[in-house]
Amino acid sequence: MTLAEKTLTTRLDELRGDAPTSRHNARTIAALTANPGCARRALLDAAAVDKTVIAQELGFPPKFGQSPFAITRGNSFEAMVKSHGCAELLRLLREELGLTIPEVGYHDLETVGDNATNSVRYQRTKQLLGQALSSGQGTMFDHPMLRLEIAGATAYLEPDVVALQIGGLFHVVEIKSFAIVDGQADPAQVASAARQSAVYVLAMRELLRELGQPPELVAHNSILVCARDFTNRPTAALVDLRKQLAVIGRQLSRLTSIDTLLDLVPPGATFTPGAGLSDTVAAIPSRYAPDCMSSCELAFACRSEARTHGSVDTLGRGVCDDLGGIDNLDTVLALADGTLDPGPEHADIAEMLRRARALRLEVAR
Ligand code: SF4
Numbered sequence: 404m405t406l407a408e409k410t411l412t413t414r415l416d417e418l419r420g421d422a423p424t425s426r427h428n429a430r431t432i433a434a435l436t437a438n439p440g441c442a443r444r445a446l447l448d449a450a451a452v453d454k455t456v457i458a459q460e461l462g463f464p465p466k467f468g469q470s471p472f473a474i475t476r477g478n479s480f481e482a483m484v485k486s487h488g489c490a491e492l493l494r495l496l497r498e499e500l501g502l503t504i505p506e507v508g509y510h511d512l513e514t515v516g517d518n519a520t521n522s523v524r525y526q527r528t529k530q531l532l533g534q535a536l537s538s539g540q541g542t543m544f545d546h547p548m549l550r551l552e553i554a555g556a557t558a559y560l561e562p563d564v565v566a567l568q569i570g571g572l573f574h575v576v577e578i579k580s581f582a583i584v585d586g587q588a589d590p591a592q593v594a595s596a597a598r599q600s601a602v603y604v605l606a607m608r609e610l611l612r613e614l615g616q617p618p619e620l621v622a623h624n625s626i627l628v629c630a631r632d633f634t635n636r637p638t639a640a641l642v643d644l645r646k647q648l649a650v651i652g653r654q655l656s657r658l659t660s661i662d663t664l665l666d667l668v669p670p671g672a673t674f675t676p677g678a679g680l681s682d683t684v685a686a687i688p689s690r691y692a693p694d695c696m697s698s699c700e701l702a703f704a705c706r707s708e709a710r711t712h713g714s715v716d717t718l719g720r721g722v723c724d725d726l727g728g729i730d731n732l733d734t735v736l737a738l739a740d741g742t743l744d745p746g747p748e749h750a751d752i753a754e755m756l757r758r759a760r761a762l763r764l765e766v767a768r
Contacts (some may be wrong), residue, residue, distance in 0.1 A: 411556060414665050415450040420673030424455065425453035427558035429599035429755045432551065434698040436654035441662045443689040449556040449661045452674045454700035460676045463703035473580075480580035481563055484628055484637050486573055489543050489565060492576065495628065495639040502569055508541040512548060523561040524548035532607075533546035533614045535568055542568050547604035554658040567626070573611075575603045575625045583629045583638055593627070593642070601647035606656070623648060691716045727752050 430447055438444060458465050484491050490508040496502045513519070515527045529546040535541035538672040546565040551558050553719050577600045581592045604625065608618035624641045631638040664687075672683040684704070691709040695702040708717045713732040715723055729735055729749060737743035738753040739760040745753035 411662060415556065415661070415693050418446065418665070419450040419452050419669060420675030422674040422676060422758050423453040423456045424449075424451045425455070427551075427553065427560065429560060429562065429609035430595075432553065432558065432560075432602045432655075433595075433598035433651065435658070436651050437694060437698055438690060438692065439654050439658050441688075441690040441699075442659070442667055443684065443687045443705070445554060445658065445661065446668070446687055446699070447674065447701075448558075449553060449664075450674065455682045456517055456676065457674060457680070457684065458700045458704055460680055461701075461704045463701070463707060465700040465703065468582055477580040480630060480635060480637070481578045481722065483635065484578050485545060485565070489545065491637060492543075492628065495637055496567075496569075496626070497746065500626070504542060504567075504569060508535075508542060509543040509545065510541065513546040521548060521561075524561075525550055525559065529610055529614060532566065532573070532610065533616075536571075536611075536614070536616055536620065539571070544568075547607075548609060549603065551602070551606045551609060551655075552665070553607045553655065553661075555660045555662055560603065560606050562715065564600075564603055566607060572609060572622045573599050574622045575607065576628060577603075577625055578628045578637075580630050582631070583640070584632050588629060592747075596627055597625070597642050597644055597647050598651065600627070601644045601651050604644060604648060605652060667745045693717070693719045725752075725755075751752070 405560055435444060435448060444454075447457065447639055455465055478760060483622070484495075493504060496504060511561050512524055512528050512531070515523050518524075525548040528544070528549070531541060531544060532547070535544075546561060546563070547566045549560040549562065551560060552644060562575070563578060567574045567576055577591070577596050579596050604621050604623065607621045608728065611618050611620055625644055626639055627642050628637050628639045630636065667687055668683070669686050672679070672686060674680065674683060684701075685708070689701075689705050689708070691702075691714070692703040695705060698704075706717060714728055714734060715730055715732055723730075726735060727749070728739070729752065734743065735756065738745055738749065739756035741757065
C-alpha cells in the first residue's frame, strides 16, 4: 500500500466512524455509475458504509431489496449449480452451449488456508490465474477475489461467479435463480445481471493488466446460468457485454476522485449513527433523481430533502434539462405565472413555461 493510499484509507476510516460496514459489490458499482455525479453516495460507498443503516437512522428506511425467500432460493440454486466441483455447470456448458472444455481443474478461492482476508485472497487469485495463463492448466476458479479502483479508492469484489478458462480465454459466469421461460427472461433482470457481469469483467481485466497480460484475454461474453421454467433445473446462455463494458468503463473513468470529494466533508464529521449524522449527510452534496428509487438505499431521504428545498430534481433529468439550469420549483412557477420577470438567459424558457401554463388553464376550463 502506498503512502497516499494509506492516507486515503485512514481518512475514509475516520469518515466511517462507528457506522456499520457494507463493502462495494458489482451491484453497488453498477448503481454508482448510474448516478456518477452524486458525491454523497460515492463517499458512503468508498467508506464502505452500510447505507441501509444510515437510511434507517435518518428515518427513511429503504423499501426495496430482495426478500429473505429470494435470497435463500438464490443461495440454494447457486450451491446446486456449483456442487461437486461445479459438475452441473460443466454439464450445462458442454451440453447446452456446446463448449469444448478439455480438462477440469477446480480451485475454490473462498479462503487461502485459514486466511480469508481480501488482500491474501486477491494475491492467491492473481497467482492461480497467472499460472493458468502460462501453463494452460486450470479451468474453474470459484469465488475469485477481484479488485477495482473506484475514484482512487480500492474496492474488493467477491463475485458469486466462476472464472472459467475456455480455449485460453477467461469467461465470467453469473449464476442467478430467476427464471427463463420458453427462452425468455425478464429483460430488467437480464440487464441487471449483465451490468454486474461487466463489472467483474472489468475487474478481471485489471488483474490481467497487473500480470502484464493482455486484458482481452477476458472474454466480452459472459455466461448466464438461470433456472429453467420456474424449476430448480439450470440452463445457460451467452450474454454479449460490449455495450455494458463501454458504458461502465467510461463512467468509472469519469468519477471524481475520492480525495477531492473528501474535502467537501466538514472537519471531524463522521457517519457514526446518532446525533450529528443528519448534519454530516446534509453537508455532502447529493444529486437526487427519480432513478435513485430503484438503485440507492438513501432514495427516500434524498427525495424528501429535494422536496423540502423545492428542487426540480424530483421531476427527473429530462425536465431538469428542459428547464435549462433553473433548479427551484418556486422560480419555475413564478416565471410561468408571470410574477417573476426572467433575466435574458431565461427569456426563452419563461416564454415556454407561460405558453404551457396558458394551455393548461385552457384545457382545465
Ligand atoms: S439516493 Fe441520494 S445518495 Fe443515493 S444516489 Fe440518489 S442522491 Fe445520491
